[in-house]
Amino acid sequence: MKKRNIFIAVSLLTAINGVSIEAHHANSLYDRSTDITISGTVSKWQFINPHAGLWLDIMGENEEKQEWSAEFQGTLDLYRHFKFNKDTFKPGDAITLIGHPARTGGPTISTRIVIFADGTEVDVRSAPD
Template sequence: MNFKPMLFSLALLGLSAPAAFAHHSYSAFDMAKLVEIGGTVGEVQYKNPHVWLFVDVQNGDKTETWAIEAGGPNILMRQGWMANTLKPGDKVDVQLAPMKDETKTGGALQALRLPNGKTIGAWK
């Protein structure tokens, strides 16, 4: 019995498995709701598969850090958001779809108003 074709097929399946498991949907977010926050950029992780923006928002006497998931860098570049567009300390306004579990400090980016007033995404 020749096992080479079977081993080759199994190897091909194994190579595609991580890509299939790595992708996820926005099912954790309530895409029917829109929340607006304003704050200071704490960190930007501009890398695949999704860009993450961390915004520090003042809530009374304490600061909350919001973790906001955006699209991939390729998609954002087409909208005018480059790796150096935001830096820690920048003041931004963000519209996001909040977490379905009502976690207060997370969401999916819908629109972003930059310090210079330029908007990325469809501000509503």
């Protein structure tokens, strides 16, 4: 009974205080030894945990539209260090991303750098001093 009460108390405190629990995932999905650059227009931005995600429409070979997904780190880090929020990207925004490609060769990237249409460059993998 005592363990149950402790569990309930910890659960309530966690819920009340809004404690962020960050998970650390293996990086094996992406090739960290190389970077790629992709440019296109935003089709969707999800500012949700555990990782923010962005979908980008890119013109591929033969002028075919291709949808890429871009993974970011958690929303807490993105907001705290870079002031990113649910309104940072809007459908139709032109952006460039630099990051690590998927090992599968699929259209997905682990984002390192965001370059906005105005030329502003944000390295989302290093917290500002």
